[in-house]
Amino acid sequence: MIRACIFDLDGTLTDTIESLTYSVGETLKEMGLPAITKEQCQSFVGNGARVLIDRAIRAAGDVSGLRLEEAMEIYGRIFDENCTYHVIPYEGIPELLEELRKRQVKLAVLSNKPHRQTVKVAETIFGKGIFDVVWGQQGRIPRKPSPEGIYAILKELGVERDECIYVGDSEVDIAAGKNAMMQTVSVAWGFRTEEELKSEGAGCLIHRPEELLGFF
Numbered sequence: 001m002i003r004a005c006i007f008d009l010d011g012t013l014t015d016t017i018e019s020l021t022y023s024v025g026e027t028l029k030e031m032g033l034p035a036i037t038k039e040q041c042q043s044f045v046g047n048g049a050r051v052l053i054d055r056a057i058r059a060a061g062d063v064s065g066l067r068l069e070e071a072m073e074i075y076g077r078i079f080d081e082n083c084t085y086h087v088i089p090y091e092g093i094p095e096l097l098e099e100l101r102k103r104q105v106k107l108a109v110l111s112n113k114p115h116r117q118t119v120k121v122a123e124t125i126f127g128k129g130i131f132d133v134v135w136g137q138q139g140r141i142p143r144k145p146s147p148e149g150i151y152a153i154l155k156e157l158g159v160e161r162d163e164c165i166y167v168g169d170s171e172v173d174i175a176a177g178k179n180a181m182m183q184t185v186s187v188a189w190g191f192r193t194e195e196e197l198k199s200e201g202a203g204c205l206i207h208r209p210e211e212l213l214g215f216f
Contacts, residue, residue, distance in 0.1 A: 002183075002216050004159045005100060006150060008168035009111035009118060009136075010045060011190030013093050014125055017042050018086035023079040024056050030074050031067065033060040042191050046170040048112040048143045049075065076114075083117040084124045090189055092209035097130055103216055106157045108133040110150060112143045112172065132157060145175035150182070165215055171200035185212060 010016045021041045028035055036059045044055040053071045062071075100107060109131055111118045118136025133156050135141070141149045154164060166177040169190025174197070177184025186202040187209075188194045197205060206212060 002105070002163060002165055004106040004108065004154075004157050004164040005212075005216075006108045006110050006153055006164060006166045008144075008170070008173050009109050009121060010113060011169035011192070012090075012167060012173075012187055013097075013109070014087050014089055014121060016083075016087050016121065017045075017191065019079075019083055020045060020052070022085050023075060023082050024052070026078045026082075027053070027071055027075040028056065028060050030078075031057070031071060033057060033062065036060055045191055046112065046172045048137050049079070049114055079114075079117060083113075083120055087121055087125060089125055090209065094126070096209040096212060097126065099213060100216065101130065105216055106159065107131045108153045108157060109135065110144070110153055111136045113137060144172050145179055147176060147180035150176060150180040165212075167212065169197075171196070174200050174202055183215075185215070 007013050017038065021038045024041050025035050036056055040059055044052045050072060053075050054065055054068050057067055057071050058065055097107065107130065109122050113136045115136035115138045119134050122131060122134045133153050135149060135153060137143050141152060150166060154161060161182045165183050165185055167185045167187065169187045170192050174184060174186060185204045185206055186197045188205055188207045194205065
């Protein structure tokens with residue numbers, strides 16, 4: 001029996017690409033570097049802020065990555081102010097979460113986005129009571145695809161691995177679910193194409209949020 005569900009955030013529950021692209025663009029502008037495209041930014045997302053910014057500044061011309069620390073300081077400040085900029089839930093997600101709560105399913109968020117911004121986005125878009133646990137990237141827990149964050153949330157929720165589903169939209173999420181040895185569902189509406197997900201070994205792929213209800 002499935003009693004819990006852990007979701008990725010960006011590209012799974014919320015369309016955050018505008019906030020990410022804007023914040024990266026403002027960072028590059030402040031550094032005097034040229035802008036990158038929205039498509040580039042989307043392809044760089046998934047492995048945490050540091051990887052995103054490292055890839056962005058290299059794509060913008062700092063091929064050595066020597067200005068990474070400077071970029072991280074600027075991005076941290078800009079993104080903290082703009083992490084909810086034009087962020088919206090994907091169609092059908094609020095209804096899915098409401099139905100899962102009615103079915104007494106425990107809900108959690110595990111994101112590679114910095115913890116402060118993860119909480120801010122989740123609470124701003126969905127309210128404070130919908131999720132039992134919301135965790136972003138924190139120093140004490142390795143980021144995905146490490147399974148450590150999943151294990152810690154399972155303990156927090158009080159459920160076993162075989163009582164929970166992990167849901168995400170990227171190759172990082174597929175790897176995290178496999179590393180945690182738990183049932184993993186990939187969503188086709190996020191930051192990666194269906195073909196990319198299949199090539200990364202997605203075992204279960206859904207195209208609409210309501211399809212997830214079939215697992216409960």
